[in-house]
Amino acid sequence: MKELQELAARLLTDGSAGVVIGYEEGPRGVRPAFVTRPDDVGRLIFDPRCVHNLATYLSPRRTHLKGLGRPAVVVKGCDARAVAGLLRESQLAREDVLLIAVRCGGVMRHPERHVDLRAETVADRCTSCDVREPHLFDFVVGEAPAAPPVTDRREARIRELEAGSPADRWAFWQEELSRCVRCHACRQACPMCFCERCVADKTQPQWVESSAHPRGVLAFHLTRAMHQAGRCVDCGECERACPADIPLGLLNRKLAHVVAERFGHHPSDDPSVPAPIGSYAQQDGQEFIL
Amino acid sequence: MARIGVFVCHCGENIGRTVDCARVADALREHPGVAHSVDYKYMCSDPGQALIKQAIAEKRLDGVVVAACSPHMHEKTFRRACAGADLNPFLCEMANVREHCSWIHEDRARATDKAIDLARTIVEKVKHNRPLQTIRIPVTRRALVIGGGIAGIQAALDIADGGAEVVLVEKEPSIGGHMSQLSETFPTLDCSQCILTPRMVEVYQHPRIKLMAYSEVDAVSGYIGNFTVKIRQKARAVDASTCNGCGACTKACIQRKIPSEFDERLGPRSAIYVPFPQAVPNTPVIDRANCAYFKAKAKGATKAACGKCAEACSRGAIDFDQQDSFVTEKVGAIVVATGFQLYRIGADQPQGLTGYGEYGYGTVPDVIDGLQFERLASASGPTGGKILRPSDGREPKRIVFLQCVGSRDPAKGMAYCSKICCMYVAKHTMLYRHKVHDGQATVFYMDIRAAGKGYDEFTRRAIEEDGARYVRGRVARLYRDGDVIKVHGFDTLSGEPLVLDADMVVLATAMRPQPGIEALAQKLSVSYDQHGFINEAHPKLRPVETNTAGVFVAGACQAPRDIPDSVAMASAAASKILGLFSQAELEREPTVARVDTGLCSGCFHCERVCPYGAVERREIRDRKGNLLKVVAEVNPGVCQGCGTCQATCPSKSVELDGFTDQQIWAEINALAL
Numbered sequence: 001m002k003e004l005q006e007l008a009a010r011l012l013t014d015g016s017a018g019v020v021i022g023y024e025e026g027p028r029g030v031r032p033a034f035v036t037r038p039d040d041v042g043r044l045i046f047d048p049r050c051v052h053n054l055a056t057y058l059s060p061r062r063t064h065l066k067g068l069g070r071p072a073v074v075v076k077g078c079d080a081r082a083v084a085g086l087l088r089e090s091q092l093a094r095e096d097v098l099l100i101a102v103r104c105g106g107v108m109r110h111p112e113r114h115v116d117l118r119a120e121t122v123a124d125r126c127t128s129c130d131v132r133e134p135h136l137f138d139f140v141v142g143e144a145p146a147a148p149p150v151t152d153r154r155e156a157r158i159r160e161l162e163a164g165s166p167a168d169r170w171a172f173w174q175e176e177l178s179r180c181v182r183c184h185a186c187r188q189a190c191p192m193c194f195c196e197r198c199v200a201d202k203t204q205p206q207w208v209e210s211s212a213h214p215r216g217v218l219a220f221h222l223t224r225a226m227h228q229a230g231r232c233v234d235c236g237e238c239e240r241a242c243p244a245d246i247p248l249g250l251l252n253r254k255l256a257h258v259v260a261e262r263f264g265h266h267p268s269d270d271p272s273v274p275a276p277i278g279s280y281a282q283q284d285g286q287e288f289i290l
Numbered sequence: 291m292a293r294i295g296v297f298v299c300h301c302g303e304n305i306g307r308t309v310d311c312a313r314v315a316d317a318l319r320e321h322p323g324v325a326h327s328v329d330y331k332y333m334c335s336d337p338g339q340a341l342i343k344q345a346i347a348e349k350r351l352d353g354v355v356v357a358a359c360s361p362h363m364h365e366k367t368f369r370r371a372c373a374g375a376d377l378n379p380f381l382c383e384m385a386n387v388r389e390h391c392s393w394i395h396e397d398r399a400r401a402t403d404k405a406i407d408l409a410r411t412i413v414e415k416v417k418h419n420r421p422l423q424t425i426r427i428p429v430t431r432r433a434l435v436i437g438g439g440i441a442g443i444q445a446a447l448d449i450a451d452g453g454a455e456v457v458l459v460e461k462e463p464s465i466g467g468h469m470s471q472l473s474e475t476f477p478t479l480d481c482s483q484c485i486l487t488p489r490m491v492e493v494y495q496h497p498r499i500k501l502m503a504y505s506e507v508d509a510v511s512g513y514i515g516n517f518t519v520k521i522r523q524k525a526r527a528v529d530a531s532t533c534n535g536c537g538a539c540t541k542a543c544i545q546r547k548i549p550s551e552f553d554e555r556l557g558p559r560s561a562i563y564v565p566f567p568q569a570v571p572n573t574p575v576i577d578r579a580n581c582a583y584f585k586a587k588a589k590g591a592t593k594a595a596c597g598k599c600a601e602a603c604s605r606g607a608i609d610f611d612q613q614d615s616f617v618t619e620k621v622g623a624i625v626v627a628t629g630f631q632l633y634r635i636g637a638d639q640p641q642g643l644t645g646y647g648e649y650g651y652g653t654v655p656d657v658i659d660g661l662q663f664e665r666l667a668s669a670s671g672p673t674g675g676k677i678l679r680p681s682d683g684r685e686p687k688r689i690v691f692l693q694c695v696g697s698r699d700p701a702k703g704m705a706y707c708s709k710i711c712c713m714y715v716a717k718h719t720m721l722y723r724h725k726v727h728d729g730q731a732t733v734f735y736m737d738i739r740a741a742g743k744g745y746d747e748f749t750r751r752a753i754e755e756d757g758a759r760y761v762r763g764r765v766a767r768l769y770r771d772g773d774v775i776k777v778h779g780f781d782t783l784s785g786e787p788l789v790l791d792a793d794m795v796v797l798a799t800a801m802r803p804q805p806g807i808e809a810l811a812q813k814l815s816v817s818y819d820q821h822g823f824i825n826e827a828h829p830k831l832r833p834v835e836t837n838t839a840g841v842f843v844a845g846a847c848q849a850p851r852d853i854p855d856s857v858a859m860a861s862a863a864a865s866k867i868l869g870l871f872s873q874a875e876l877e878r879e880p881t882v883a884r885v886d887t888g889l890c891s892g893c894f895h896c897e898r899v900c901p902y903g904a905v906e907r908r909e910i911r912d913r914k915g916n917l918l919k920v921v922a923e924v925n926p927g928v929c930q931g932c933g934t935c936q937a938t939c940p941s942k943s944v945e946l947d948g949f950t951d952q953q954i955w956a957e958i959n960a961l962a963l
Binding site: 060061089090091194195196197198199202204205207227274275277278279 | 888889890891892893894895897898899919920938940941942943951952955956
């Protein structure tokens with residue numbers, strides 16, 4: 001913690017960063033912090049309750065942060081993957097951001113409810129994450145952590161759904177998506193949803209119905225899942241942001257499996273690894289071509 | 291309200307047999323926005339087109355739908371007719387009620403209903419069509435020819451004689467290609483070098499041809515009329531501007547036993563060498579892998595290990611420090627004429643094939659391939675034109691020729707016919723008999739393919755006048771037995787196995803494209819087949835064009851070709867290019883992609899998926915010059931309108947003019963009406 005605070009103070013003092021984006025204690029738990037003065041670095045914390053993906057603030061569409069100067073962002077492994085995604089898709093130039101990587105041994109699923117990190121409380125994504133220390137960084141802080149607790153919760157759920165019939169899956173998603181009110185919080189929280197104008201907001205013509213009618217809800221979530229295929233960094237922000245507790249992570253995770261199987265692609269914090277949407281390989285499957 | 295005219299074509303019986311065209315016209319007349327609807331026997335005929343023009347004028351139509359054949363067939367015809375009646379041609383669309391309807395259905399009533407639906411979808415689309423203007427792009431009147439074989443030479447000369455400049459790039463030290471290696475050519479038996487070398491010299495001396503031998507195309511960018519080509523000039527280690535081609539260096543070279551590529555490894559050459567005496571340009575090149583100086587240097591020697599060539603050179607032209615250099619050329623059109631290689635069994639088995647080990651090629655010295663026989667028969671060859679066995683230098687009295695080695699064999703080789711082997715084997719038997727009067731040539735063949743002017747007469751002559759013995763059948767195995775080669779074959783006409791003693795065996799191995807053709811094709815964005823042959827744009831109607839506008843193909847890199855074919859293709863490509871260069875500006879269809887720069891987020895997925903490299907980056911700045919964002923922009927000169935970017939764009943910020951979201955949406959909705 002002290003190491004992080006001292007680093008933040010140094011960066012703000014010598015002017016290499018205009019704002020340090022990290023985490024602080026808020027009235028209702030941990031929240032993102034925007035520290036612009038060296039005197040305030042004492043607010044910065046990092047512990048397993050720091051679930052937020054702060055790379056979301058690096059999207060060029062977040063223009064209100066632009067006036068604060070060059071950001072130095074605290075990133076965990078999953079967040080570094082998001083930064084790599086933004087670099088890969090030309091949303092960010094590497095020199096425009098400083099990355100303070102934190103060594104991370106997993107975060108909690110519901111930080112407001114839990115006190116310690118156990119198999120029951122660990123976030124789904126952390127179990128399948130082997131990045132204790134991000135590879136994309138300018139500074140690394142923190143002590144080497146233990147590996148996160150292991151849980152098979154999410155994968156078991158996917159296997160269970162896969163085992164069911166298409167009708168079962170249809171019933172499951174109809175039920176889950178019936179709660180969607182189209183608030184689009186999943187989209188707003190997602191670091192990889194950075195479009196100037198989301199296709200779901202297109203009106204001429206309107207491919208995706210905008211009301212919370214099941215037609216539009218299904219079209220929206222399927223479109224979003226397809227747009228995330230091979231791009232999703234598995235940070236869990238969509239699911240965390242959803243006020244209706246729709247298990248969106250299952251959709252994204254399933255597509256990640258498909259992409260891994262089809263194209264051998266895994267989300268990476270190396271921006272030079274091309275996303276499957278824009279790359280070809282000789283061994284890409286072609287059996288769909290008649 | 292739209293005023294759209296619908297014109298339903300019977301296509302003689304083609305559509306009318308299955309679709310009630312009058313009912314289609316009647317139904318469409320009732321469709322909202324349709325001001326005029328008729329049917330006619332042949333809409334593409336003059337009177338049919340006149341109907342359209344007349345209706346545009348009389349009914350003040352603002353859109354035309356022709357329900358007829360595929361737009362591939364007649365879209366241009368009908369758009370031209372509309373333009374003739376002062377209607378923007380891009381307000382005219384076709385509903386395909388032939389290929390998509392009458393040809394594939396039998397039930398007349400249901401086919402008619404479907405035809406009505408198809409016509410309605412296009413009417414709804416046309417309501418959203420916008421007038422488009424033909425794109426005009428400037429043309430650089432300069433051509434690049436890749437490959438200096440006979441096809442490349444012919445193309446370069448024809449283009450240059452037509453008045454345009456040509457850059458001819460050849461990867462070998464000399465132009466001439468495979469034709470320069472041949473002894474005589476079928477079916478006239480005229481000397482290959484005698485007819486080729488004057489053309490090579492002509493290329494060298496032509497004021498409008500820039501010859502770049504020992505060079506390769508490194509990168510290609512741009513589009514028809516405006517290509518930029520980066521060419522790597524490989525270091526010869528000889529300064530071409532001071533060298534006078536005296537040959538003193540090659541005589542002085544201490545490495546003298548390197549197998550000559552030109553002589554198909556049957557004769558030696560030195561490390562500094564000119565491939566053959568008539569080479570153009572006649573400038574030697576140092577083969578760095580075999581040169582004593584460079585070998586020692588590669589091992590880290592600090593002192594020069596050899597320098598005999600430099601000592602022998604009276605003009606100081608040897609430059610051991612010469613490096614590869616790069617030249618950038620602007621051209622308007624490109625001819626690919628990279629030619630072929632022979633399938634060398636064992637040496638380069640393509641795609642994991644392991645066939646023909648039983649023929650002993652590469653292990654039995656007297657089993658040679660067709661090009662090696664050419665060198666033996668050539669007056670400039672390693673034996674001075676005497677047919678002698680590579681193993682002991684004796685004159686072979688019995689030669690067995692095997693046709694279709696690797697060709698027409700999907701199991702062990704290539705499925706295609708290499709086309710030239712029947713003819714050159716017949717030629718070889720004749721050359722052999724002319725040089726060895728008591729020699730016996732035996733040919734194993736599958737069947738004789740001698741289609742061509744004077745070709746069948748030529749093979750008959752080989753059999754009837756020059757005593758070649760043709761055996762229909764395959765050879766199962768060859769092996770060396772003391773001094774002779776035992777040939778185990780099967781005569782399928784008599785139905786009997788056959789064992790022959792041969793002094794030499796010549797394999798007519800398959801023609802394959804040059805190695806590295808795939809990489810070149812990828813640089814040029816042209817497609818190639820599973821064997822690596824460059825695909826033509828249309829097998830019948832556009833045989834020398836490729837699917838990339840401005841890139842043409844000539845000779846054996848497209849498919850196995852003989853010399854007359856290659857020359858004809860080269861001249862055809864040249865005439866296409868001269869036609870292209872005759873215009874000051876090129877006209878292009880305006881159905882190209884357009885980026886809404888306001889909506890573009892600059893993720894550049896479109897740039898990554900564009901097969902034509904048409905997507906560029908544009909910076910958007912405010913009035914003070916601050917960078918606001920970088921967006922994608924489509925170069926309409928390069929864009930071919932394939933729509934991949936439109937499909938890939940996550941925010942649907944790309945539209946393809948003529949196929950906009952709004953138009954497709956209207957088409958889909960029409961089906962629900």
